Amino acid sequence: MVDKIKVEDLSCYYGKKCVLESLNISVVQNEILSIIGPSNSGKTTFLRTLNRMSDLDSIYSRRGDVYLDSASVFDMDMEELRKRIGMLFAMPISFPMSIYENIVYAPKRLGLIFKKSEQDALVEQSLKDAFLWNEVKDRLKSSAMKMSGGQQQRLCIARILAINPEVILFDEPCSGLDPISTARVEESMVELKRKYTIVLVTNNVKQASRVSDRTAFFLMGKIIEIDTTDKLFVSPKKKQTEDYITGRFG
Amino acid sequence: MRKIIDTMIEKVIFLCGMLSVIFVILIFSFLFIESFAFFRGFNIIKFIAGRYWYPDSEPVSFGIFSLLVGSFLVTLGACLIAVPLSVMTALYISEVVSKNVRDILKSLVELMAAIPSVVIGFIGMIVLVPCVRKLFNIPTGLTAFSGSVMLAFMAIPTIVTISEDAIRSVPRQYKEGALALGATKWQTIRRIVLKTARPGIIAAVMLGIGRVIGETMTVMMVTGNSSRIPHSIFEPVRTMTAVIAAEIGETVSGSMHYKALFSIGLVLFLITFIINFAAELFLGKNKNK
Numbered sequence: 001m002v003d004k005i006k007v008e009d010l011s012c013y014y015g016k017k018c019v020l021e022s023l024n025i026s027v028v029q030n031e032i033l034s035i036i037g038p039s040n041s042g043k044t045t046f047l048r049t050l051n052r053m054s055d056l057d058s059i060y061s062r063r064g065d066v067y068l069d070s071a072s073v074f075d076m077d078m079e080e081l082r083k084r085i086g087m088l089f090a091m092p093i094s095f096p097m098s099i100y101e102n103i104v105y106a107p108k109r110l111g112l113i114f115k116k117s118e119q120d121a122l123v124e125q126s127l128k129d130a131f132l133w134n135e136v137k138d139r140l141k142s143s144a145m146k147m148s149g150g151q152q153q154r155l156c157i158a159r160i161l162a163i164n165p166e167v168i169l170f171d172e173p174c175s176g177l178d179p180i181s182t183a184r185v186e187e188s189m190v191e192l193k194r195k196y197t198i199v200l201v202t203n204n205v206k207q208a209s210r211v212s213d214r215t216a217f218f219l220m221g222k223i224i225e226i227d228t229t230d231k232l233f234v235s236p237k238k239k240q241t242e243d244y245i246t247g248r249f250g
Numbered sequence: 251m252r253k254i255i256d257t258m259i260e261k262v263i264f265l266c267g268m269l270s271v272i273f274v275i276l277i278f279s280f281l282f283i284e285s286f287a288f289f290r291g292f293n294i295i296k297f298i299a300g301r302y303w304y305p306d307s308e309p310v311s312f313g314i315f316s317l318l319v320g321s322f323l324v325t326l327g328a329c330l331i332a333v334p335l336s337v338m339t340a341l342y343i344s345e346v347v348s349k350n351v352r353d354i355l356k357s358l359v360e361l362m363a364a365i366p367s368v369v370i371g372f373i374g375m376i377v378l379v380p381c382v383r384k385l386f387n388i389p390t391g392l393t394a395f396s397g398s399v400m401l402a403f404m405a406i407p408t409i410v411t412i413s414e415d416a417i418r419s420v421p422r423q424y425k426e427g428a429l430a431l432g433a434t435k436w437q438t439i440r441r442i443v444l445k446t447a448r449p450g451i452i453a454a455v456m457l458g459i460g461r462v463i464g465e466t467m468t469v470m471m472v473t474g475n476s477s478r479i480p481h482s483i484f485e486p487v488r489t490m491t492a493v494i495a496a497e498i499g500e501t502v503s504g505s506m507h508y509k510a511l512f513s514i515g516l517v518l519f520l521i522t523f524i525i526n527f528a529a530e531l532f533l534g535k536n537k538n539k
Contacts, residue, residue: 053429056429080432082431089423093424095427109433
């Protein structure tokens, strides 16, 4: 059990409003940690703090520290950090270019690949890992915008895999997808766990129970409970957790 | 009764809509008829390729090649100055500055568009022309270059405003997606933002060019109005618009000179029509992609 990410006494603010309050949590290497909770509980803010996407927001501020392999992410170079911690958003955002270009975009910018043969190999490997290769291998040059939502989301996964991160953050990755596409994305998540550490924010409690090793329940910017998924769902210690997972509120 | 009003309003709206189309057709046919009469008396090849515009001398010569070159030079120069400047201004306004500064900057740029062209020409004459003469040590500051600079001023607000809108309408998620993959801000702007906003930026540039090519007052005041073929942008030129504006008042209605000016109008019309058409084609192509 190696801690990949360690969060120490983290508080986040938007303007004067406190959205996360003295958070202490760690993410273990090669696990899927789910974060569940009603909206406004600070789940997404937490996720976006890990790879410092929140820093883009001018009214955002924070206290506390986040360590990735015992180095503080706030001291790291922003681009380097985001190369190590990839992020998948709620809406599939394929760039307005071909499927092929979508995948090689970031590795090229980061200077990870140079030769055409390397690019081809990378595209094939990433698409295979994201369970998309068979569906698109004959139309790599066509626009990514023409794919279905589920395919686009898996393309986004492939795009992240292409930069070979250590941690992948999933921000409600299936909220806009149909059940079949959702199953595909979940399938790939479980598969990816072998190589990567995954943090999954989800509004879908059942999804958390299906894929994750541990689950944390957030409420109003605080962690109410965190435990292995089996325990949390079968015998939650707190009343609020039980109410939420059984659907009595939120 | 209600039905009658309904049909009537429908008819009125239809008529208003058709009116603009009719006007364009009328203007075009008017230009075409006058030009056609002119080309029966004067060879069209000589008109386009002729080097000399001597409408009053004997024998007359209506060659507009020097005017075409003049218009082309001034427009090209204006584009070279205005396009990079405007796109970067638009990027700065939409991507870099805070919201408060953005609002101020944007309204200032829009205010630039409200300056009458004669005022711009006037400032060009008083300020820019002497500067150009001294700076480059040439006999006169009334050059194609001066015209380009002043016209760039007029094109900038149009290009900035429209391309800023295009850049700002790039979905936030695209930028975040690229940033989340470790791209730097500049890489994101160049590869994602500019690429996505490209159709809008091109439309903005086309509109800017349209404004520049048809501009008359400013160029008349600062380009020197000499209808010779220039050897560099630091020589006086004369544009097609300036010729029409300067000479239409002095010609006898129905004379060859009069008709020649209409033919120049037709050429201008065709050029702007082609530019708009090209822009339209390009935008359409991009949309389907």
